[in-house]
Amino acid sequence: METEDCRVREVLDKVGDKWSVSVIGVLGRETRRFSEVKRAIPGISQRMLTVTLRALERDGLVTRTVYATVPPRVDYALTALGLTLLDSAWPLMNWALDHVGEIDKARDAYDRQRPEVPPQQP
Amino acid sequence: METEDCRVREVLDKVGDKWSVSVIGVLGRETRRFSEVKRAIPGISQRMLTVTLRALERDGLVTRTVYATVPPRVDYALTALGLTLLDSAWPLMNWALDHVGEIDKARDAYDRQRPEVPPQQP
């Protein structure tokens, strides 16, 4: 954890950013249209979906296929590289799922110990 | 990837944030003092190290031990939970290390295809 660790962190930042994981998870092993991905991720704005997909495409993690139809249609899918990322991220995603409860409990315990600006009524 | 996915993302955000991974990596299986961790992570400010460590402690991932000596001394170490996180994160960290090169290449190729505001001299 020293010198080129920053490069790792850069990649981890990407995985950790607000939407990339969700998008990669939704794509999984199937090809999806823009609107399908959007519908599959409740809170995302079309802007952030576009931005996120562009970034993933730029990094060689997803492919973008445009069909010159009317109305337009664009398909997204994970590349081979993207699939290896998905596989490598699985353990961590599972960890998150498995331990959310523990984390919540730890957090509550921690918060109960420190008053931290006890509620006032302004 | 639908409803409680947001909880997973919340945890992933934590892992993906700017310093958590580095801190967890530095702690690894050994106890370290505040200043040791700080020195092991080049770019970090003491403020962000404090903030990051507090968040990890709150989530039950690291323990904080204060010695009432002069000068003061504070030790940090991963909890059992933190260790399971470290293990689960390994595959992803390795993936990042192994594929940084590929990502850079993909990025360069992508950028070379789109002019994207060709350099001007203002």
Added chain:
DNA sequence: CAGGATCCCGAGCGATACTG
């Protein structure tokens, strides 16, 4: 030595409106 308190800038992102 370990960290609390402030100030402050800019990236990140949501909301909205327009287009091929």
Added chain:
DNA sequence: CAGTATCGCTCGGGATCCTG
């Protein structure tokens, strides 16, 4: 349908100064 363009706000986080 699948974007692009703008505006504006939030807040992450760096710099700096102070303390037990």
